Amino acid sequence: MSTSSGSSNPVILEGSDPETLRREALKLAAGWMWDERKVLAGLHVDVSVLDNGSDGMIKVDDVRAIRRDSLLRPFDGEVKVYIIAHAQTMNGNAQNALLRILEEPPPYVRFVLLTHNAGALLPTVRSRCVTRRVTAVDNGQLIADSDGDVKKAESFVGALDDPWRRMAVVYSWDRLSRDALKGVLTAVLTCLRDRCLRDGVKPVYTDTIQTVSGLLPPLDLNASTGSVIGALAVVKEN
Numbered sequence: 001m002s003t004s005s006g007s008s009n010p011v012i013l014e015g016s017d018p019e020t021l022r023r024e025a026l027k028l029a030a031g032w033m034w035d036e037r038k039v040l041a042g043l044h045v046d047v048s049v050l051d052n053g054s055d056g057m058i059k060v061d062d063v064r065a066i067r068r069d070s071l072l073r074p075f076d077g078e079v080k081v082y083i084i085a086h087a088q089t090m091n092g093n094a095q096n097a098l099l100r101i102l103e104e105p106p107p108y109v110r111f112v113l114l115t116h117n118a119g120a121l122l123p124t125v126r127s128r129c130v131t132r133r134v135t136a137v138d139n140g141q142l143i144a145d146s147d148g149d150v151k152k153a154e155s156f157v158g159a160l161d162d163p164w165r166r167m168a169v170v171y172s173w174d175r176l177s178r179d180a181l182k183g184v185l186t187a188v189l190t191c192l193r194d195r196c197l198r199d200g201v202k203p204v205y206t207d208t209i210q211t212v213s214g215l216l217p218p219l220d221l222n223a224s225t226g227s228v229i230g231a232l233a234v235v236k237e238n
Contacts, residue, residue: 009128009129009130009163009164009167010102010105010110010111010112010113010128010129010130011028011110011111011112011113011129011130011131011132011167012087012112012113012114012115012118012121012126012129012130012131012132013025013112013113013114013115013132013134014115014116014117014118014131014132014133014134015116015133015134015135016116017134018054018085018086018114018116020134021085021114021115021134022049022083022085022114024134024174024226025083025112025114026039026040026042026047026083026226027040027174027224027226027227027229027230028081028110028112028226028230029044029047029081029083029110029112029230030224030226030227030230031226031227031228031229031230031231031233031234032079032081032110032230032234033046033047033077033079033081036223036224036226036227040224044076045075045076046074046075046076046077046079046080046081047080047081047083048066048069048080048081048082048083049083049085050062050066050082050083050084050085051085051086052085052086052089053086054086054089056086056089057089057090057091058084058086058087058089058090058091058094059091059093059094060091060093060094060096060097062094063090063094063097063098063101064097066082066084066098066101067097067100067101070082070101070105070106070109071106073108074108078108079108079109079110080108080109080110081109081110081111081112082109082110082111082112083112083114084098084111084112084113084114085114086114086115087113087114087115087121088115088116088117088118088120088121090121092122095121095122095125096122098125099122099124099125099128102125102128102129103128111129113125113129118131130164130167130168130171132168132171149180149183149184149186149187150187150191152169152173152184152187152188153184153187153188153190153191154191155169156169156170156184156188156191157188157191157192157195157208160204160205160208161204166233167233170229170232170233171229171233173225173229174225174226174229176225177225178219178222178225181219181225181228181229182216182219182220185212185215185216185219185232186216188208188212189209189212189213192205192208192209192212193209211231211232212232215228215231215232
């Protein structure tokens with residue numbers, strides 16, 4: 001199952017730990033592609049990682065190579081993901097070349113930029129991306145409480161008409177345990193049904209109810225929270 005019909009906004013993941021950033025990027029890719037096993041194992045042919053090291057430099061030729069490759073349609077599915085590690089090492093020419101792709105990407109292309117300092121990227125590049133701060137957490141995942149479930153649900157439902165806010169809200173759940181995420185999604189369904197009673201039935205409510213309801217069974221079957229969150233962040237294009 002592909003989620004390629006959703007938003008193609010590039011994502012900047014900012015954080016101090018490169019391995020955590022890479023892991024989060026692969027979780028995003030798994031959500032977009034709905035192919036957790038291959039993606040997380042680094043075996044998916046349509047996920048490319050550019051990593052010249054923290055002491056290297058990403059040059060314009062590196063970005064041009066991505067541009068050429070992006071013109072080829074995905075081999076195994078409907079989405080291609082390009083992960084650029086240590087994005088702060090791109091020189092000016094490379095960033096300007098990347099900006100050209102970010103402005104008019106093929107509809108099947110997704111970009112994830114990893115950096116310890118998003119401020120090192122050109123403002124024009126940052127303006128094309130959703131930036132998310134990633135913090136390493138010891139001993140695994142955050143858990144949610146019941147009151148927190150309701151607040152998270154209300155934040156999500158309140159952001160349904162704003163794709164950027166919706167992505168930000170959903171990505172803030174990325175370290176919830178499977179059970180905690182199920183609690184939040186259940187609260188989302190309750191909130192949406194209350195909105196339907198209060199505001200009347202709206203397509204955005206019914207579509208989201210259908211999406212969320214479809215994501216609960218995979219969680220019961222041990223789907224990764226990253227895959228479910230990635231699918232939930234997708235916004236259908238009108």
